[in-house]
Amino acid sequence: MKEQQKGVVIWLLGHSGAGKSTLARLVAHRLETDGYRTLPLDGDVVRAGMNRDLGFSDADRLENIRRVAELCKILLEKDLIVICSFITPMQSHRDLLRKTLGDRYIEIYLECPIAICEQRDVKGLYRKARNHEIENFTGIGSDFEAPAAPDLLVPTAMWQADECADAIYHLTLETLAR
Ligand SMILES: Nc1ncnc2c1ncn2[C@@H]1O[C@H](COP(=O)(O)OP(=O)(O)O)[C@@H](O)[C@H]1O
Ligand SMILES: [Mg+2]
Structure with a gap:
């Protein structure tokens, strides 16, 4: 492990299909x-x-994030770079993350218009949500609040995946250096 490695939580958030899992893989590979x-x-x-x-009720979504935040706090003690991919639809979720993880929490908003996410429909979930086969689907039956103050906004519908990964990778290195 690199000597200067410090614990940090790279938190990728955005709609289903915005590119969280794809970019988490690319950034992890580079690091x-x-x-x-x-x-x-x-x-x-x-x-x-x-x-x-x-x-996927409001309460369960918050509990989902709360547990992961606590897990991240434990993992930070081992100086790991934790790369999280969660929709994290509400500002209250992000406030909780910031409160739990402090300045080790790096919030990265993968901004992608819902129409593009729906076109991508990587897992066929938008089609199911439109057909009422899934309730409470983020962006259709359930709200998504755009983050008020992300550390980085990455427009995944405008940039290639490699460029998006670059931006996240560089912010991670800057964070590790400070
Ligand atoms: N700039 C980009 N960044 C990330 N993914 C992109 C980008 N452009 C197109 N894609 C494609 O969009 C899809 C994103 O899917 P995925 O990573 O599973 O999203 P999520 O985990 O947010 O639900 C993938 O098929 C990916 O190849
Ligand atoms: Mg995913």
């Missing part, structure tokens, strides 16, 4: 190639396991 130790936490994986008792 690992540099010799940093990363730990990815993906919303889908966490919801399938640790948080499988939770649904």
Whole structure:
């Protein structure tokens, strides 16, 4: 592990299909190639396991984030670079993350118009939500509040994935250096 590695939580948020999982993989790969130790936490994986008792009500969405925030706090003690991919739809979720993790929390908003996310429909979920097969789907049956003050805004519908990964990678290195 790199000597100067410090614990940091790179929190990628945005609509389903905005590019969270894709960019988490790209950024983790770059950092690992540099010799940093990363730990990815993906919303889908966490919801399938640790948080499988939770649904998509407002209360459960907040509890989902709260548990992950506490887990991140533990992981920070080992100086890991934790890369999180969660929709994180409400400002109250981000406020809780900031309160729990302090200046180790780096908020990155993957901005992508919902129409583009729906066109991508990587997992076919938008189609299901439109057909009322899924309730409470973010952007359709459930709200998404744009972040008030992200540390970085990455327009994933305008930039190539590589360029987006570059921006996140550089902010991570800056954060580790400060
Ligand atoms: N600039 C970009 N950044 C990230 N993904 C992009 C970008 N442009 C196109 N894509 C595509 O958009 C999709 C994003 O899917 P995914 O990463 O699974 O989203 P999320 O995890 O946010 O639901 C992928 O198919 C990816 O190839
Ligand atoms: Mg994903």
